[in-house]
Amino acid sequence: MSDVAVQHGLTGAYEPSLFGTYSKKIGMWLFLLSDSLTFGALLYAYSYGRISNPSWPTPFHSSSIINATFMTAFLLTSSLTMVLAVRASVDHKPKQQMWFLLATMLCGTAFVVLHGREWSHLISEGLSLPVFPSVPGAEASPEFVNVTRDVPQFPATFFGLTGMHMLHVTLGVIYLGVIAFRKKFIPVLLLLWLVAWLGTPAYSPFHYGAHVLLVAAIVCTVILWLKPKLYDSSDVEVAGLYWHFVDLVWMFIFPLVYLMSTRIL
Amino acid sequence: MATTAALHAHAPQGFIRKYIFSLDHKVIGLQYYFLALVAVFVGMALSLLMRIHMIWPTAVLPLIGEIKPETYLSLLTMHGTIMVFFVLTTAPQGGFGNYFLPIQIGAPDMAFPVLNMLSFWTTFVGFVVLIAAFFVSGGAPLHGWTGYTPLSALPSAGPGEQLGADLWITSIAIFCIASLMGALNFITTTLDLRAKGMSMMRMPLTCWAWFITAILGLLAFGVLLSAGILLLLDRNLGTSFYVPLVVVNGQIMAHKGGSPLLWQHLFWFFGHPEVYIAILPGMGVASQILSTFSRKPIFGYKAMVYAIMAIGLLGFMVWGHHMFMSGMSPYSAFAFSVMTMAIGVPSAIKTFNWLGTLYKGRIRFQTPMLFAIGFVSMFVSGGLSGPFLAQPVLDIPLHDTAFVVAHFHLIMGVAAIFGIFAATYYWFPKMFGRMMNETLGKVHFFATLIGTYCIFMPMHYLGLAAQPRRYSQFTEVAYLHRLIPLNEFITYVAIITVAAQFIFLFNLFWSMKKGAKASDNPWEATTLEWSTATPPPHDNFGGHTPVVNHGPYEYNVPGAPRDYIMQTDPVTAEAH
DSSP states (O other): OOHHHHHTTOOOOBOOOGGGOOHHHHHHHHHHHHHHHHHHHHHHHHHHHHHHOTTOOOOBOHHHHHHHHHHHHHHHHHHHHHHHHHHHHHTTOHHHHHHHHHHHHHHHHHHHHHHHHHHHHHHHHTOOOTTSOOOTTOOOOHHHHHHHHHOTHHHHHHHHHHHHHHHHHHHHHHHHHHHHHGGGHHHHHHHHHHHHHHTSOTTSHHHHHTHHHHHHHHHHHHHHHHOOOOOOHHHHHHHHHHHHHHHHHHHHHIIIIIGGGBOOO | OHHHHHHHHSOOOSHIIIIISOOOHHHHHHHHHHHHHHHHHHHHHHHHHHHHHHHOTTOEETTTEEOOHHHHHHHHHHHHHIIIIIIITIIIIIIIIHHHHHHHHTOSSOSOHHHHHHHHHHHHHHHHHHHHTTTSTTOSOOSTTTTOTTGGGOGGGSGGGTHHHHHHHHHHHHHHHHHHHHHHHHHHHHHHOOBTTOOGGGSOHHHHHHHHHHHHHHHHHHHHHHHHHHHHHHHHTOOOSSOOSOEETTEEOSOOSOOHHHHHHHHHHHHHHHHHHHHHHHHHHHHHHHHHHHTSOOTTHHHHHHHHHHHHHHHTSOGGGGOGGGTOOHHHHHHHHHHHHHTHHHHHHHHHHHHHHHTTOOOOOOHHHHHHHHHHHHHHHHHHTHHHHTSHHHHHHHTTBHHHHHHHIIIIIIHHHHHHHHHHHHHHHHHHSBOOOHHHHHHHHHHHHHHHHHHHHHHHHHHHTTOBSSOSOOTTOGGGGGGHHHHHHHHHHHHHHHHHHHHHHHHHHHHHHHSOBOOSOTTOOOSGGGGSOSSOOTTSSTTSOOOOOSOTTEESOTTOSSSEEOTTSOGGGOOO
16 A cells, blocks of 8 residues: 555545555566666667677777776675665664765775766866867777777777666665764755866866766655655665666676677786 | 645635645646646647648738748647657546546545545646757757657757757656656555445546556656656757767767667657657546446446556557667567557457447437547547558558558547547536537537548558658659648648637537536436535545445446436446
8 A cells, every 4th residue: 555545634445456565666676676677768879879880899808897897896796785784774773774885885986986086087088078078188998999990889888887877876876875863964965066067177078978967856845845754665675776776787788898898818 | 644634624715725736636636627728729720730831831810921941840840749648648547537537446436535626737838848948049840750860969959959849858857757747646546535335346437547547657757757858958068869970951969879779768668658648538438428328337337447457558559660660670579569469459348338338328419428429439540540550561651651640640649639528518517617518519529520530541541542641741753742622621621620629629628617407317327426425525425435346347237217327326226
């Protein structure tokens, strides 16, 4: 039965819900179902480009793989701390829950920061989209420049897929922040926005991309104003579902986009 | 928690919270309905301009001037987009689904009221963005509602392909997000909020149709969202997902290596389920009305449910039949062809059951019933050309002709519109507390039925005579000269049929104010919405949750005191 009936002050009987669970959880599962099709379409576009291009490049070296391995480790660790946060919330240990959520958010942030650094690094080396301005004073690697020129689908799918995933991780961190700290998180988010915006040079795609954080801060303010409630263990569990899904998507992107594009010398 | 409870327990009083940013599914349903009403008149006006341009290509119209060929393509694009997204998807699902799904299953509201409100306002923004495409420099896009690449991916490809095309694809992406929010809400509500006794197999067929439609929407719109994002990247970030090495006006574009077929696959993976998103709610409404006005239980309730499921499932496996022209492997084409024709089986089951419901019924020929029968008629007429087009051998010569236009307008356009009309006449008393005028309703029905048949039936012949679709001017083409009288006939009938829709518009607004007062159950129907007050109170059932004891269509049960048993009637009323 849903919260809606309770909110209306109705005590009448309802049919047992699906798997005896609550609406929010079903809603999140349905969202993840549709989001998996969104990612599925992107992965399909990637596979399509890869198969239809006879000379698909494999330009990544061990440095990219080592970096991505660290990112993967952070994301997997964050899933562990997320599970622990859900358990703490079920056991009614708010202090513990808060610390585990914070740990999850920090791991997620580390993932995004490492990923952002890698993007900037690749762009300065010449793996780029036509719209990204060239990095002043950067030394381009001929191999990446050739890839960008000969198979533009490679950087397009790389930035498209990982960018969409990075957006999901970022929104996930914000989601967890709102669950854990509610309106106290808004100033932190605004601070992060300023740091990301002013801390990046104007030629970086993150200079403008950082405004996602500002938009998210506005949306969070509206949501907290509409529903100013304490989040309970069900909210933590639902947020956990989302977080694990984002983690799972990375488990597809890491082998398909990184490992399969590597040439170990 | 306390604040939210207070927010919901009492109906909001302020105008803005009550009618604009309302959380009440009934108000949101009406908002969707009126948005679709505005959209359908815009879309209809565009189609009329196209018809006029087709037979008088150089005519100078008041206010608009002469319609240039590129303007014709803009009209074509915007007509298709407005009709498919903002009418056929918005009215039956967002409008009637929002209003009646919670009431029919005994719920006080949708599972996520805030999400529901956001879903409507997002749709509204999408509509505004789409209409804005008319007014930017270059005008509305030229690429048709299917947005085929590379035309839609290259801003230099034509006048409307600049900012107009960006607005178009942005509008589609916004609409996808809105539909995803709506679909998620519909599914959760259906699974989670059914009143005691309302098992899945006791739901009215309308609820089943909305439920399956929501599942289709949930799975299909996510894919279109991705496709749209990639198209935006191609247009604005210079990527080449969809664009091969291409020359526009003698200039080599910077793109290369992409595939236009990728767009077609992603688009039609959404596009075919979208056809069923438009038509399934109409099927549900037709089932409901045919049973009620024949005073008979629906023939083969379970078969109807499984047929809806089968149509939904098969709908995801047939997108390739839109792409027979793309030079796909004959083996793939064969597979898509077989799957497509397999959809004929559940469709035929539904038609058979509708006819079985009518057979030996004591039929009441009121306006909702006429439109429901009209729906079945259109569904059969439009459906019969489906098996022709499902075969690559026949599709390849017919695909770019008016034959296809006739086919999808009958089955997806007019049939779904008949479903919307039937639902309007049927539920109007519950929504506004008054009856719609019967005489005007019947005039409207016959004018629309005869009019649409006169428009779309001859188009089949035009198609077989090789009149191409999407062409702006063919009066100068020698081999099409003999078809001009038929085209003129279609245009004249179109003008009359559009005029007849103003009868409906008048009836709608006049009856809201002046119609005869409606009782709580004017059609003597059985489902839950007819057991509550008219119009329904804020929490739908006035502080209690109904208990359901009966199936949805128990008409003429032997031994019962009257010829229908409502779902909420006590068990003792049942004779068997």
